[in-house]
Amino acid sequence: VLTQSPGTLSLSPGERATLSCRASQTVSGNYLAWFQQKPGQAPRLLIYDASSRATGIPDRFSGSGSGTDFTLTINRLEPADFAVYYCQQYGRSPWTFGQGTKVEIK
């Protein structure tokens, strides 16, 4: 089970967002990804293997962590960054997603 916190993060543009994803057991191979989803759109891969940025993702997005505790940090929030973020483990079946963290404009 992946547990994301907080459920909702209220921030202003320009601030830093710190999102947490905690696993109930060690994530095999640190195979942990982060996705961004905006209303009416498909999820977009941001981070894979816990800390590698996907193609085209700006360096304002960074992932860290290992084992059971992982973090997504978004520096200098831009209006386009306000969305729901999901973590996912893909180290062993069944793949699982966290319940999501909504980053909203304060």
Add this chain to the structure above:
Amino acid sequence: VQLAESGGNLVQPGGSLRLSCVASGFTFSNFAMTWVRQAPGKGLEWVSSISGASGTIYYADSVKGRFTISRDNSKNTLYLQMNSLRAGDTALYYCAKSAGFRITGTTSDYWGQGTLVTVSS
């Protein structure tokens, strides 16, 4: 990379449906593929994955025995046969390309826009 899902519809409980996902822009047979669903207003739920040559297949417990994933690499198409449908299967079903040939250790780097399945009488 483009992924185009189709086949979603309104179906009665106990009914069947087959979803398709036509892929383009990459060598389809070289990559594992996955179905992920999202119930209205809810989070993401992994459904099933299949490796590039169909040698490895995984299912979520919630669909095991009812859903069958398959692919036709000659047609660049991924399928999801859904039987014994329940109200709880109502969701937007996304097709997603994996970043590698195998399932374990590779996540989904491209997603389609989804096809809506509604199970209701």
